[in-house]
Amino acid sequence: MTKLIFMGTPDFSATVLKGLLADDRYEILAVTTQPDRAVGRKKEIKMTPVKEVALEHNIPVYQPEKLSGSTELENLMALGADGIVTAAFGQFLPPKLLNAVDFAVNVHASLLPKYRGGAPIHYAIINGELEAGVTIMEMVKEMDAGDMVAKASTPILDSDNVGTMFEKLAVIGRDLLLETLPGYISGDIKPEPQNHDEATFSPNISPEEERIDWNKSAREIFNQIRGMYPWPVAHTILDGNRFKIYEAQLVDGQGQAGQIIEKTKKTLVVAAESGAISLTSVQPAGKPRMAIADFLNGVGRNLEVGDRFGQ
Structure with a gap:
């Protein structure tokens, strides 16, 4: 043995x-x-x-x-x-x-x-x-x-x-x-x-790498989000506060980078430099993680098409 x-x-x-x-x-x-x-x-x-x-x-x-x-x-x-x-x-x-x-x-x-x-x-x-x-x-x-x-x-x-x-x-x-x-x-x-x-290297993810750059393609942002889930979790900025995005999906759509281009009671679609992503699981500042429908029914109900993330 x-x-x-x-x-x-x-x-x-x-x-x-x-x-x-x-x-x-x-x-x-x-x-x-x-x-x-x-x-x-x-x-x-x-x-x-x-x-x-x-x-x-x-x-x-x-x-x-x-x-x-x-x-x-x-x-x-x-x-x-x-x-x-x-x-x-x-x-x-x-x-x-x-x-x-x-x-x-x-x-x-x-x-x-x-x-x-x-x-x-x-x-x-x-x-x-x-x-x-x-x-x-x-x-x-x-x-x-x-x-x-x-x-x-x-x-x-x-x-x-x-x-x-x-x-x-x-x-x-x-x-x-x-x-x-x-x-x-x-x-x-x-x-x-x-x-x-x-040889290539993969050091531990830095806080700077967690932040989403909406000037990248939707595919790159989608990869970043799932490449940081369930930890350390990618984030963006909304109304000056950190806004975590746990999960998202690739969808069709065009608009200015970081701009909300579609909002319904259950969906929130954000444009990238090319393409778009639909957010599915998020965490606003000071709140627990939640499904996008719950966010839109609560603290996110005042968001409108044309509002932008990342600023």
Whole structure:
């Protein structure tokens, strides 16, 4: 039985961890995840999904704010693990830890060498990619630059967003890992180097990137909205206040960028530089998220055709 340390944080990681736990070829000695954080308006402390899974299986959990130089690092190195599996952990692994095990692989949600970094699914959708995928790669000191063990891909549909793609890719990543890890450990699968000249990067989304530029095409804005849903959520400006747009649809229409070109009791259509989008789920400043019909029946009832977003 191969003894593993697992490192990960969100639901994506939890799906991979569950797959390893269900496979009797592996023993999870410990789990490392990000510290518990305060979330929501009430700032309630919440465990990471990976921690929840670990505790359900009575697995020791380590949560260093920074792994490098921590007492947790020394404890992990003393466990005698054969290898490390990471999936959306959110921290770099110190070289001394990588050198202390026989192997360390990462389940990364992109088709490397494209979209190295912390937000690969977001950028794949925002940039209008036709497919996304998962790469199993060896861990090295440089971010997401290790040799590739295996890849698998799936189409990105117009109905997809970050949430749906995370769910799809988590299952793909889990299955790909379980399929290829034995061959990698035995040496039957030989990793292939990445072409570093083709590398692109996907850093965490900045607040500036969340704001919609209505001078872009409707397709670009549509991709931005679903590439930031369910987090961090795209926004625009309405009456000087932030106005979040959770979901929208591509529709036909023309007008000045950011201008409302159609309003009914249940629809609100806004023009882009070319084409238009119909808003379906929004959040005005100081209000909860709501369907567009509820917005138009409430705080948005005074909006008129010709009014503009983004000013």
